[in-house]
Structures are given as structure tokens and as C-alpha cells.
Amino acid sequence: MKKKLLTVMMAVMMTFSLSGCGNDVIVDVVTNDVENGSNQADTSNSGTAQGEQTASAEVAETNPAGLKTIPLEDVKIGVLYIGSASDTSGYTYAHELGIQGMVSNLGLKEDQVVRKESIDDGDDVAIKKALDECMDEGCNIVFATSWGYMEETAAYAEKYPDVYFAHGTGYMSNGSNFTNYFGRIYQARYLSGLVAGMKTKSNLIGYVSAMGSDNSECTGGIDAFAMGVEEVNPDAKVLVAVTNSWFSPDDEQAASDALIGKDCDVLAQHVDTTAPQIASEENGTWAIGYNSDMSKETPDATLTSVIWNWSAYYTSYVNSIVNATYDGSNYYGGMDESLVGLTGLSSLCEDGTQEKVNEMQQKILSGEFGVFDGEILTNDGTVIGEEGKTLDDATITGKINWYYHNVEVVDWK
Template identity: 35%
Template structure:
């Protein structure tokens, strides 16, 4: 009888442990630099967040409009102290605060978007948006009549400079006479300032406005002036249907799911990930009806070449603004060179500061 009771107690204990293990939830945090309603950068990440939140046995929290620097560090610390299993930080300026926090909390996996630093429990990831930028440049270069294109840009960091250069190379591939004029707003998200930046470019003759900004402000400015625009982050055509030609867009869901599952099953390893069109992280939105069929066909053919690896953006020769060859004929720059890019290609009007 005693043996039966012991076995029964042990069975109940095992069952209790099993139930507790089954009920244990993965805690996942997301930290955004702008509001999720920006229709841009943070919104694109939040689409992936919602996909993870829909999974069973997961607790998800996000914080929006968190400033880079000390504010973000407080947020990361708070999530780590609450024993979050996985934390995503989605702005370049979160890199050092996240790294500092990661070293203090080795049991939390931290993932930083757009940076380059890592540790045993912190990885970094980004997408080769320059591939889609190049393709959008081909569209813009085909549609301009003034041969002046405007680019409203956030901060002069390599990520943004690389995108401007890729866009310009795409423009020049179909229209060597066109130039790209750049204005810096020094903000990721400020709809009014972004719109004013676009207007300043329209005032000097730009008839296509591109952007590295989070809001559709530049799109709206273009439509109000009756010219064209190139969106960013998401399909922004609903905000400027008469102006919106196309947008380089993000699709974070497959990658975020992959990271989530690797943390959940214990196979996650630190490292750097830089996926592109081939992996589905970046792409183009549908092109507007105003884009001629032959332009669409040309752009999509080049997209297929990029996807297959048959065409590599930034293959030399590539000259800088002064006409100096920066990438030799036939050469392909290493990822480190692209990640540290701090110079403009020929055809860009503006400074990298």
C-alpha cells in the first residue's frame, strides 16, 4: 500500500511539473523608435510582432516612440529584470544601450536591428534594402522629366548613405543625365519636418521625391504638387495614390519567426544576419498604374537577376562625387565596406554630414 501511495504522489508531482512546463510562456519584447502608427519603419516591425503574439504560450509586449540612448537603456533593463526571454530593439541608436544591458543579463537573448555589435547573448540583423532601393531608383529615373530627383533623408549614417547611393545607381542605370538632391532632416520620425524637407526639394525642380523617413509626409507633399514619389518601409500608395510610383518595403515576419523558434527550442546562436530580396526580407511594393508596362518589365527583370545573384548592386566601376573611382571595374565590395559607407556616388548633390 505504501508503495502505491508513493507512486501516486510521484505521478502527481511529475504531472504538476509537466503542466507547469507546458504553461510556461515565452516572454518577448519589442522596442520601437517611432509610433507603430507611423505607416513606416515601426509599423513594418509591428506586423511581425503581431504574428508572434498570435502564437500559443507567448507573452508579447511592445513600447513605441522610445528615444535612443538613456531612455532605451531603461526600457531594455526593465524587460531583462522581468525575465524576458527575447528582446528586439529596432533602431540604430539602441545598439550600445542594448549591448550594455545584455552583458548584465546573460539569460535574455537580445537582437539589435541595423547595428554591427554583438555578444554571447546579443545578435544583430538587418536587410539589404539597398537592393530594393536600386530598383526604385530605376523607376524614378524612368519617370522624371526634369532629371532632378529629391531624397528626404534622416541621418547621415552608413545605412542611409548606402540607400541613397543605391537609389542613385538605379536612376543612372536608366537615365545617366539625372541627379539626386539630398536634404537631411536629422529625425527618423517627424511628419511635418519630413514634409517640409520634400517641399524644399520640390522648390528646386525635383519632380520625383524619395525618402528614408518613417512617415508618408514626403509622399503627401509630392501629391500636393502634382509630381511623383517613392515610398519606403511599407506600401504608402494609400496616402498619395496619384503620386506613389513604388516603395522599397520590409517583410520581417519570416525572420522574426525564425529567431523566435530558435530561442524557444534552444538552438539560437549569436551572429550577424543581412538578408535581402532572395530571403524575402526586402522587396518592392506593387508599382502604380502610372508606371509604363515596359518600365515595370525592365525593373522586374533586374529584380529577378538580383534575387538569383546574377546582378550585384555596387559592382564597379563606381565613382564618388569628385569622380574618383571608389569601387574598381568589376570589383564587388565586401559587406564591411558597404556597412561603413560614408561617401556619395557621382550623381548625388549634397553632403554626407
């Protein structure tokens, strides 16, 4: 069912001042996940001093967006998860780490966070029920973390103009109480392509994707990964298996097995579970994890993981509401903001991989290389982009509906 569309704004960079401390590969912060002992990027101290300052400083009653400021002690946050907050890997796990980091950074109490778990993002009734419960429980800030929550969240932002709503992934926003947040995950995807391209022996690399070319989030990541593969291995191909679901453990497992059956000896993924990692370990091949550090589940297969450090965003967003600097802008961070990165490379990686990753990482950080640079040849012979230019954020987030020339979508069922 189509909802009344709010003003659509493609993700625009919101400038935040985020800090971090030291890292293996990309982001400037690495902490240990206490429960699992994993090497997971996070800004557990980022924003703490800022949060303490906010709590004691005089702030304006309204912010640049014209919304009321919320004192720290009155903040009540609702979070919609497609999985369980108790997950130990994958998409929801990465967001939960971010929420936990934000709570710690700002000194919030646990009862200031309401979690709505296992909300199917294709079920409008379930989404509305979760949002209604957040409103009934007094939430004044809501994070909707999955793509399919977008239109319902947009409608609730219109219905509750005094509540702050932020939607992860997607593209809708209204410039006021409904914003969009995502990031330059393609930067880390490109670097992980270097890792995969140097490791493969068969020159066939599999990629399990939740959605097809109609979804720019998935497709842009695949293309960036494929570009990284080609940088170090022009002979390699990337075979993509699409599950058509953001969360489908059985299909993710079947697609992974099918790709390995087609002689792919490295698997990458844009799906929520560890299925590609497990399939790789069971078959004696290798994999690139996503969302969080997946090496703790599959140490004999995972080469590295492309990760999100969501606490960098969550901390800054809530703090902007508390200190009256919130302006209704969308957020689109990257490696510079410590939002995305890679975990440390495992000993399974080929010699020289770290050096190549470091080289290209530095080029991205310096602005010398933007990944989607110049003329780009697609797999149908079309040329995208222009010499001497790089694709802008709006194009990368919403208009990449093509595959790079070394990518092939395969029938896996």
C-alpha cells in the same frame, strides 16, 4: 556617453530557411493588411509549420551559442519602438507588422509580447527605462528596433547574459546573447531607382534622408537608388536633403517641400513618416515610399514602396531559440529570404517600368548583378571598388560614406 564596446561584428549573413508564397515584384509573399487593405509584403504563413513542430518536438537544453533554450510557452518578448505600435505606415508600422506576423506564425499569445512605444533613440534615460521595464516584466527576448538603441542594448546584454537581445540596424554584437539584424535593402532601393528614373520629367529626383554620409545605412541606400536611376536615365540627378533625425515629421515635411521647390518631381525617402508622399501628392508630383506600402495614404503620388518584411526575420529568430539552433550569428537577409522588396507598381509608372524592374530583379536574384559592382565613381571623383568584384557585406553596411557621382546634397533650410 560612450559605453563599454562589445565585440564589434559587421553584419554577417545568418543562413535561415524561410519560405513564402507568391508576389507582385520581388518578395515571394504578399498579404493584405486587414485594417488598411494595403498590399504589404509579409510572410504570414512562413514558419507556422516549423513553429508547431518545435512546440511538440524534443529539443536540447542549450543551443550552439551556449545559451539556454526557451520553451515556446515561456517565451516573453520585449520590443522597443521609436514610434507607436498603432502607426499605420512607416518604420514602426513595418516592424509591428513583423511582430504580429511572428506571433501568428509561432502561435504565441498576445500577452507574450511587451511593447515599449515612442522611445526616443537619442534619449539614454528613456532607453534604459524601457529596457528596465522589459526586464522587470520578465522578457527573455528583446528586439531593439532603432539605430540609437544600440549601445544601451549592448550594455544590457552584458548585464543580463541569459536574455537574448537583438538590435535592428547598427553594427554591434557579441556573438552570444546580443546579435544584429538588418538586410540588403539596397537591392530594393536599386529597383526603386529604376522606377523613379523612368518617371521623372525634370531629371531632378529628391531624396529625404535621416542621416548624412557618416551613416552607411542611409548613404548605401541613396547610392543604390542613384545607380538605379542612372541605369535608365543617365541625365537625371538625385538631390539629397538630410534631416539629421530618424523621426522628425516637421523637418521631413519641410525638406520634402524644399526639394519640390527645387523642381524635383519624384521624391524618395529614408525617413519614418509619409511626409514626402504627402508633399508629392499635394504638389501633383510622385514619390517612392519606404518601410511599408504608402500608397494607401497617397494613391495619386506613390509609384511603389521599398518595404521590409520583418516577420521573416522575427519568426526565424524566435524559432531558433525555441528549437535550440540559435548560434549567436548576425542576420543579413535580402530578396532571397523575402526580407526586402517592392510593392506592386502603381498605374502611375511609365510604360516599360515593370519589364525593367523584372529584368534587373532577376539579375540580382541570380547573382549576375550585385548592385555595388566593379569600379564606382563617387561625386568627389574618387573611384571605389575594383573591376570584376563587388563590395562585401561589411563594407556595404558600415563603410559606405561616399555618394554616387549623380548625387548632390542640398541645403534645404
